[in-house]
Amino acid sequence: MGIPKLIEKVLGVEVIMKHILEVLGDARTIGIAGHVRPDGDCVGSCLALYYYLKKATGEGIRVDLYLEPIPEKFKTVGNTDIIKQENEESIKYDLFIALDSGSLDRLGFAQEYFLAANKTLNIDHHISNTRFAGTNHVEDNASSTCEVLFGLFEEDKIDLTIAKALYLGIIHDTGVFKHSNTSEKTMMIAGKLITKGVPFSQMIDETFYLKNYHQNQMLGRCLLESILVLHGKCIVSSVSKKTLEFYDSTSADLDGIIDQLRITEGVEVAILLYETDLHEYKVSMRANGFVDVRKIAAYFGGGGHIKAAGCTMHGTIHDVVNNLTAHIEHQLSNQTSEQEQ
Numbered sequence: 001m002g003i004p005k006l007i008e009k010v011l012g013v014e015v016i017m018k019h020i021l022e023v024l025g026d027a028r029t030i031g032i033a034g035h036v037r038p039d040g041d042c043v044g045s046c047l048a049l050y051y052y053l054k055k056a057t058g059e060g061i062r063v064d065l066y067l068e069p070i071p072e073k074f075k076t077v078g079n080t081d082i083i084k085q086e087n088e089e090s091i092k093y094d095l096f097i098a099l100d101s102g103s104l105d106r107l108g109f110a111q112e113y114f115l116a117a118n119k120t121l122n123i124d125h126h127i128s129n130t131r132f133a134g135t136n137h138v139e140d141n142a143s144s145t146c147e148v149l150f151g152l153f154e155e156d157k158i159d160l161t162i163a164k165a166l167y168l169g170i171i172h173d174t175g176v177f178k179h180s181n182t183s184e185k186t187m188m189i190a191g192k193l194i195t196k197g198v199p200f201s202q203m204i205d206e207t208f209y210l211k212n213y214h215q216n217q218m219l220g221r222c223l224l225e226s227i228l229v230l231h232g233k234c235i236v237s238s239v240s241k242k243t244l245e246f247y248d249s250t251s252a253d254l255d256g257i258i259d260q261l262r263i264t265e266g267v268e269v270a271i272l273l274y275e276t277d278l279h280e281y282k283v284s285m286r287a288n289g290f291v292d293v294r295k296i297a298a299y300f301g302g303g304g305h306i307k308a309a310g311c312t313m314h315g316t317i318h319d320v321v322n323n324l325t326a327h328i329e330h331q332l333s334n335q336t337s338e339q340e341q
């Protein structure tokens with residue numbers, strides 16, 4: 001067996017498709033699913049592909065979309081009532097398409113349909129994608145799955161609903177064109193979507209920056225109570241269970257607070273703790289400079305990325321902060337001594 005064949009066998013078949021319709025063949029029933037706890041790119045790519053297939057394939061083709069409940073703010077993109085949120089019936093699809101999912105388990109309850117399907121397709125942009133489908137189309141230099149899909153769609157078939165869904169995914173995975181995955185191509189595609197009439201100012205505000213009153217109150221409270229440690233290089237804030245209850249909030253209302261803490265001038269690492277039980281805290285960390293917060297989170301049994309990581313820790317709030325800052329201080333002093341050399 002030659003090496004290319006071996007790779008095919010191990011990884012499935014990596015296909016560089018020109019057009020999504022190439023893999024449909026004579027499929028009459030098509031299932032689509034994205035990953036668990038859907039984010040903007042997951043919801044955007046799933047809706048875009050659903051509406052595109054509805055438009056580009058003829059009558060008599062059944063297309064179903066499966067996703068866990070999606071955040072309320074994403075419901076302005078097309079009619080989201082078509083999304084199926086559970087295994088309603090047992091059906092063997094001719095083709096099942098996984099979107100924005102680096103591995104099979106990410107599909108959650110929809111795995112059942114994926115595994116039963118006659119043909120499977122995996123469209124994604126995660127560098128860690130495990131090529132779990134019969135046909136795999138992974139572009140790991142793309143900002144988002146929505147960017148990958150744009151390249152697989154015929155531009156003249158992209159209507160306003162499809163354009164809005166694609167735009168949603170791109171702005172969410174790039175942090176509104178801010179993260180390093182934003183390329184010239186990303187901006188070109190966004191430009192083309194804007195010409196389709198995407199109400200971009202409104203979409204960015206409503207799906208990305210909008211906070212409800214409780215979320216703003218929690219943000220205000222966390223900023224007010226934040227403290228600087230390690231000579232201003234680390235900022236820490238915490239939320240007790242009681243406070244969450246007082247503001248009628250859940251942990252989901254804390255989204256984005258850590259990012260606001262991180263952009264405090266002079267800060268290398270931001271830490272946000274929220275109490276999950278007596279002497280138990282969920283820890284989020286964000287880094288600006290050279291501190292590898294993944295390493296620290298991993299030491300305490302968690303994980304994440306170099307600049308964004310989290311873990312669960314036990315003890316009083318002072319124990320938790322002291323344990324974390326000791327690691328941060330250690331990394332910062334190593335960095336300083338390296339610079340001095």
Ligand SMILES: [Mn+2]
Pocket residue numbers: 041042100125143144145173
């Ligand atoms: Mn994505």
